[in-house]
Amino acid sequence: MSSTASSNSPKPTGQLSKNSENPDIVLSSPTLSLKMTESTPKLYTGEQLDEAAGFPTLYNYLPADPNKPLVVFIPGGGHNARVAYGGHEGYQEKDFFATAPNFRISDWGKQAAEVRHKIIEKHSLSKQVVLVGWSMGGRIVIPYSAHAHSLGIEVALFVSLAATPGIHGSRPPPLGVTNTAAGYLTATGIYKMFARQVQNQNEQWNNGKTIVPEDVYLRKYTGSTPVSLTGSNYRYDTESRQFLKDYWTSTEDAIVHQAEYCPMIATLGGTSPLDARHVITDQATWSFLLTRKLMHEIERYDMAKIVEKGNWNKLIDMVHSLPSQISYMIPGNHFFFMGEPGARKTAEVIVEHLEKANKFKREFEALLS
Structure with a gap:
């Protein structure tokens, strides 16, 4: 990433501090790659510029209990991870959930996993993580999990925050795509559209309170994106310095076919028609990936013995009940996790789903063994 931000902030979520009855979770949030407008960008408190997997x-x-899972936040297109933890002058913690044009999804997954490994080793943290991906950040889940596995890190749960999986054709390319002088993707009106949703989140679900002023949001929370991360059927060509049509690179990089690396999944989303595609489709798309992962596990066992033990119908019921079990809707739009009410509820549901995922895994394995 030309600049990746990782952050973790238990207190902003309202329910993950050390005094909470819920399990403490350390939040860590790597951003997507973006082109910073300043040659030496001003960093917010705690931010660090570094290099991982060969990219800046x-x-x-932000630490919590080192014995609890590390929560890793992956932001979406056109944004850095500050959408999860804030930092601008005048921000309030309780309102937040806690250049390389050829940068690809496979690089992104590897880089994010290496940053997590560095933090885990430095602070002697649990090697179990909860991966949280927002928007375009959903494309990283299996590349991240595969590389984390090679580093001895277990992804206990992936939580989609209105996220898009790396399935080919799962979202249309944005309109008005152009490339910046540095080779990054930008699109006509996309940042203004996002800014309108942030304002709508303020007005409708945060009692009219401003979470991030629009000018600060546009200057400090957004940026251009390496085109191969977006799944927009383009890649950057170094020689021509242009975007070329490429229908398969992003899909291949997302390796959704490698079901063995798919973790347990939960999906959180908003309710607003401003985010209609995620509201309508996320439960189905993420349930599809999780069902494929469970089928991969089932196929490792002797089906005749499962039937003989009387577990076959129980197994069917468990898998078919997943869509309603793994999904949760929180009032809001694409930014439903911003603002105190949404931030607190998001944190609560992540903790709840981690407990549910562990229980489901134990019961599922008991039926198979």
């Missing part, structure tokens, strides 16, 4: 990265680490 900006990250922020």
Whole structure:
């Protein structure tokens, strides 16, 4: 990433501090790659510029209980991880959930996993993580999990925050795509559209309170994106310095076919028609990936013995009940996790789903063994 931000912030979520009855979770949030407008960008408190997997990265680490899972936040297109933890002058913690044009999804997954490994080793943290991906950040889940596995890190749960999986054709390319002088993707009106949703989140679900002023949001929370991360059927050509049509690179990089690396999944989303595609489709798309992962596990066992033990119908019921079990809707739009009410509820549901995922895994394995 030309600048990656990782952050973790238990207190902003309202329910993950050390005094909470819920399990403490350390939040860590790597951003997507973006082109910073300043040659030496001003960093917010705790942010660090570094390099991982051969790419520059900006990250922020806020500790909680080192014995609890590390929560890793992956932001979406056109944004850095500050959408999860804030930092601008005048921000309030309780309102937040806690250049490389050829940068690809496979690089992104590897880089994010290496940053997590560095933090885990430095602070002697649990090697179990909860991966949280927002928007375009959903494309990273299996590349991240595969590389984390090679580093001895277990992804206990992936939580989609209105996120898009790396399935080919799962979202249309944005309109008005152009490339910046540095080779990054930008699109006509996309940042203004996002800014309108942030304002709508303020007005409709945060009692009219401003979470991030629009000018600060546009200057400090957004940026251009390496085109191969977006799944927009383009890649950057170094020689021509242009975007070329490429229908398969992003899909291949997302390796959704490698079901063995798919973790347990939960999906959180908003309710607003401003985010209609995620509201309508996320439960189905993420349930599809999780069902494929469970089928991969089932196929490792002797089906005749499962039937003989009387577990076959129980197994069917468990898998078919997943869509309603793994999904949760929180009032809001694409930014439903911003603002105190949404931030607190998001944190609560992540903790709840981690407990549910562990229980489901134990019961599922008991039926198979």
